[in-house]
Amino acid sequence: MAVDATAANVRTMSEDLKRPEQPAQPVASLPGPGDQDQFTPQLAREFFLSVLDYGQEEHEAKAGIFQELTDLLLPEARAIAQPIRTKSSENEPSPEVLEQQFGVTVRERSVDWLGEPAVRLAGTSRRLEPRISSPNESGGELRRELFLLTDGRLVTVETVATWQLKGSQRVGGDTLVGGRSVDHVEALRSYDFVSILKVMLETLFDGAELLKNRNEQSPDIVERSGRFFTIIAQVAVAMKENADQLRKVGDTLA
Structure with missing residues (x-):
């Protein structure tokens, strides 16, 4: 320690x-x-x-x-850590759709620690306005979260939660768009x-x-x-x- x-x-x-x-x-x-x-x-x-x-x-x-x-x-x-990411939803938009619809840049999506248990320490979010549809028909939210892995490393995860109307139903998905390790100094610049x-x-x-x-x-x-x-x-x-x-x-x- x-x-x-x-x-x-x-x-x-x-x-x-x-x-x-x-x-x-x-x-x-x-x-x-x-x-x-x-x-x-x-x-x-x-x-x-x-x-x-x-x-x-x-x-x-x-x-x-x-x-x-x-x-x-x-x-x-x-003792209380939980996996950072659950299995992808069938409604999860592709990175290409997110970039086209919201202008979100998709970065690293294959980091090896995403399946490891962790404790969520902090998070921020901001609303995303669609580029190719009405705000009444679809929308999104960019979430940035800070996690503590069980080996002591700090990592940040960015996801985009989206929704859209299909007929009379509102369906949503959650897409990973970024993940990386950070140190304690960098973490406190964002959280x-x-x-x-x-x-x-x-x-x-x-x-x-x-x-x-x-x-x-x-x-x-x-x-x-x-x-x-x-x-x-x-x-x-x-x-x-x-x-x-x-x-x-x-x-x-x-």
Whole structure:
């Protein structure tokens, strides 16, 4: 279990998740009251860009936390994992039809992990407007989902759910249009950090309960769950402090 790899990030996450009062390696510093003439537009640009770079540091700190939590709950995730994809429906539109009807680009469809069990961590969707028919006759939705495989890998799956009228009946299908592996940093660029943590927390509880009922609970469950809950609690405190600081900035400017 690769817990130590992100331990340093977790120990200092309260500081990492807050914007510090002063950058650790500032490109420039704000001038004093008598230095306005020296505060050129270029200097101002460099200063504020150096401060805003902490957004990327915060993103990487969250990814480190995400990775450690993933390692901590793998035994429970394996207990409740389900196959990512069921067998294709007979109504499943072909990739060529999807590209023609909705302009959806069909990418990798033959990844080897699609039949493996996994836990769904997050998802997004958007409506697709048909190009060659009325919106009253057919429609679609592009779904992007993040899964945790039982070996700890993160993968994303894209599907298009479609429907069309056949006579008086509405029939639908679900077509895979993309699938690939991602790392924790990339995953957090597309999916909400807090929402993922909530699902992971439920995964730990549900998986532990199932294993307990089977009398198969991992012997290190107390240690791992304690570590997991400590991290979640520290994240919650750090994010609350950060939100309070941002709220004060907004109140000051109002």
